[in-house]
Amino acid sequence: MxxxxxxxxxxxxxxxxxxxxxxEVDEGEIVTxxxxxxxxxxxxxxxxxGMLRPxxxxxxxxxxxxxxxxxxxxVERGLSHVPEGRGIFANLTVAENLALxxxxxxxxxxxxxxxxxxxxxxxxxxxxxxxxAGTLSGGEQQMLAIARALLARPKLLxxxxxxxxxxxxxxxxxxxxxxxxxxxxxxxxxxxxxxxMALAVANRAYVLQSGEIIKSGPAKQLxxxxxxxxxxxxx
Amino acid sequence: MADFLQTLIxxxxxxxxxALIALGYTMVYGVLxxxxxxxxxxxxxxxxxxxxxxxxxxxxxxxTGATWWAGGLVLILAMLLCGAIGFAIERLAYKPIRGAPxxxxxxxxxxxxxxxxxxxxxxxxxxxxxxxxxxxxxxERGQDPRTIRLAETVSIESEQKYAVRLFKNxxxxxxTPQTRNIVAAAGTYxxxxxxxxxxxxxxxDTRDARYEIVRxxxxxxxxxxxGAMPAGMPVLFNDRPVWEHVFVSETEHGxxxxxxxxxxxxxxxxxxxxxxxxxxxxxxxxxxxxxxxRAVSYNMETAAxxxxxxxxxxxxxxxLGAALAAAAGFLFAVKYTQIQQPAHATWVLLxxxxxxxxxxxxxxxxxxxxxxxxxxxFIEQFGAYAGLQVGWANASAYTDVFVFVLLIVVLLVKPxxxxxxxxxxxx
Ligand SMILES: Nc1ncnc2c1ncn2[C@@H]1O[C@H](COP(=O)(O)OP(=O)(O)OP(=O)(O)O)[C@@H](O)[C@H]1O
Ligand SMILES: [Mg+2]
Numbered sequence: 001m002x003x004x005x006x007x008x009x010x011x012x013x014x015x016x017x018x019x020x021x022x023x024e025v026d027e028g029e030i031v032t033x034x035x036x037x038x039x040x041x042x043x044x045x046x047x048x049x050g051m052l053r054p055x056x057x058x059x060x061x062x063x064x065x066x067x068x069x070x071x072x073x074x075v076e077r078g079l080s081h082v083p084e085g086r087g088i089f090a091n092l093t094v095a096e097n098l099a100l101x102x103x104x105x106x107x108x109x110x111x112x113x114x115x116x117x118x119x120x121x122x123x124x125x126x127x128x129x130x131x132x133a134g135t136l137s138g139g140e141q142q143m144l145a146i147a148r149a150l151l152a153r154p155k156l157l158x159x160x161x162x163x164x165x166x167x168x169x170x171x172x173x174x175x176x177x178x179x180x181x182x183x184x185x186x187x188x189x190x191x192x193x194x195x196x197m198a199l200a201v202a203n204r205a206y207v208l209q210s211g212e213i214i215k216s217g218p219a220k221q222l223x224x225x226x227x228x229x230x231x232x233x234x235x
Numbered sequence: 236m237a238d239f240l241q242t243l244i245x246x247x248x249x250x251x252x253x254a255l256i257a258l259g260y261t262m263v264y265g266v267l268x269x270x271x272x273x274x275x276x277x278x279x280x281x282x283x284x285x286x287x288x289x290x291x292x293x294x295x296x297x298x299t300g301a302t303w304w305a306g307g308l309v310l311i312l313a314m315l316l317c318g319a320i321g322f323a324i325e326r327l328a329y330k331p332i333r334g335a336p337x338x339x340x341x342x343x344x345x346x347x348x349x350x351x352x353x354x355x356x357x358x359x360x361x362x363x364x365x366x367x368x369x370x371x372x373x374x375e376r377g378q379d380p381r382t383i384r385l386a387e388t389v390s391i392e393s394e395q396k397y398a399v400r401l402f403k404n405x406x407x408x409x410x411t412p413q414t415r416n417i418v419a420a421a422g423t424y425x426x427x428x429x430x431x432x433x434x435x436x437x438x439x440d441t442r443d444a445r446y447e448i449v450r451x452x453x454x455x456x457x458x459x460x461x462g463a464m465p466a467g468m469p470v471l472f473n474d475r476p477v478w479e480h481v482f483v484s485e486t487e488h489g490x491x492x493x494x495x496x497x498x499x500x501x502x503x504x505x506x507x508x509x510x511x512x513x514x515x516x517x518x519x520x521x522x523x524x525x526x527x528x529r530a531v532s533y534n535m536e537t538a539a540x541x542x543x544x545x546x547x548x549x550x551x552x553x554x555l556g557a558a559l560a561a562a563a564g565f566l567f568a569v570k571y572t573q574i575q576q577p578a579h580a581t582w583v584l585l586x587x588x589x590x591x592x593x594x595x596x597x598x599x600x601x602x603x604x605x606x607x608x609x610x611x612x613f614i615e616q617f618g619a620y621a622g623l624q625v626g627w628a629n630a631s632a633y634t635d636v637f638v639f640v641l642l643i644v645v646l647l648v649k650p651x652x653x654x655x656x657x658x659x660x661x662x
Pocket of ligand 2: 084
């Protein structure tokens, strides 16, 4: 098991955001976490990547307890997080943003290859290396954010709403890229509001409501689940 | 023309110093959104530590006067020491309250500043430069009134400095003793013999008194922190003119000659400051660590998601800022040589104007702070120059006013500063 989250409790001050949340992600999988606004999806990812310190419960990565470990150390271990809203450094150029993605890496030589590989996936980013990242369009920023995360060579990639605010064709493109990244060997934990698309690419899914997992199972199965259909697929 | 050139030289020199200090304010603001009020006090520490190193260390390694590398050595040591102080300030004062409301950080910064200002005025002798080699009661003088009778054997080595201190037993603790030089030739003087001293001892002085013979080592004692009195910076750089021109003008009172000179010292100051300014720009804009610094300044949380060790980058920012402040303090001290006590108005104004430079340039913006420093210096110097040209005899007393008027104008017209972008509230 690559990621094991057990009984996670997270609060913002007095506000409880997650209670006793458990989930797991196996190597090679795409797992998706769907739920309404405010269900706690982003909170889950933030706790996993060390941005938030959980009140209780534990997080294990590659079988080792990583609860409470700082984000930058988790990146070195192979856990990267593309946050909601992309987290682009608007004051830096596209090239500098990409360089920061590889900040924690020590293997300089294979970095150049990875750089190439990441940019092949995102030709539009490649054309804009010298530009300030803040001047990119929303879709380009999302691609930059994913390309940048890939340069850390993550074993597990956390993606928080990569399709947010993108035009339909671009959403298609982003999801095909997600599938491609997974094919190349990166495990993915995907948070999405676009449940249709998410369930279509994922192997397994969890449904989150008010900080708790209310359903889980193979993605295909949840696509046909009447409750899920009613609540998240607008059917 | 002569006045214009002289003003230009001063403006460039001062501008480079303001810029060095302004960078520290702006870098710390950039990463922590904190106005580090203690920064100007680090400048003061830089000046005093330079002086301390120069008077304590240089004589002990046999360096006197303006050896070309002595100034560089003092500068580097002062920068290292202040860098360490900057590191400690951040770890001890600011890191524990990271994430607390901004007002808490502001109050802490004022507290650190007050602490440094007041602590700096204490003084203890940490390492004395003299050692007592003999002592005893001073019941009787020697045969000759210009000698004292030894109670202990003492050997006087040639080429060493010795002195005799005379103490009244009834004097309060810590009272300054009378001091006489030893004029005896080198050799061993047995107990009971007389030894010649310069000036001698009056009969009345011998009653209820004792003496100490001390051997004085080269160099001053190490006194830290710095004390409440101004001190003099030793000469470290050659002040030889490298360019000199005499401007001659005919006036109604006859021929008027005005020399303008650029000294090696001026060049050294501007050269050092500009080298450091350029070095910092390269570090911030062209290195991996500089990119990380700019990323942390944009968004600390996301920077951590890139694998950037945010705490280390914040520390580095403080260390760099403090090292530049130390350089400014050092250069200020070698230019104006009389170093005022910590908390003196000279320092307060220097720090304040550098802060204005950072705000005018757009706080948080590295290039803004650099150019802001020069802008402030040009405004104050050429403001006075222009005033004098139009017959305002008192204009040079108003240099500070020009600076603060500029601040007000900039804040009214473009509150984010000349190079500032709109303020982003951090999440
Ligand atoms: N910084 C914060 N301070 C206080 N409460 C917060 C904070 N961030 C999130 N919350 C609360 O925690 C709960 C879960 O928020 P979270 O951002 O994880 O939701 P989400 O599932 O990602 O929603 P969305 O789909 O809108 O992004 C919400 O009720 C939210 O109001
Ligand atoms: Mg969210």
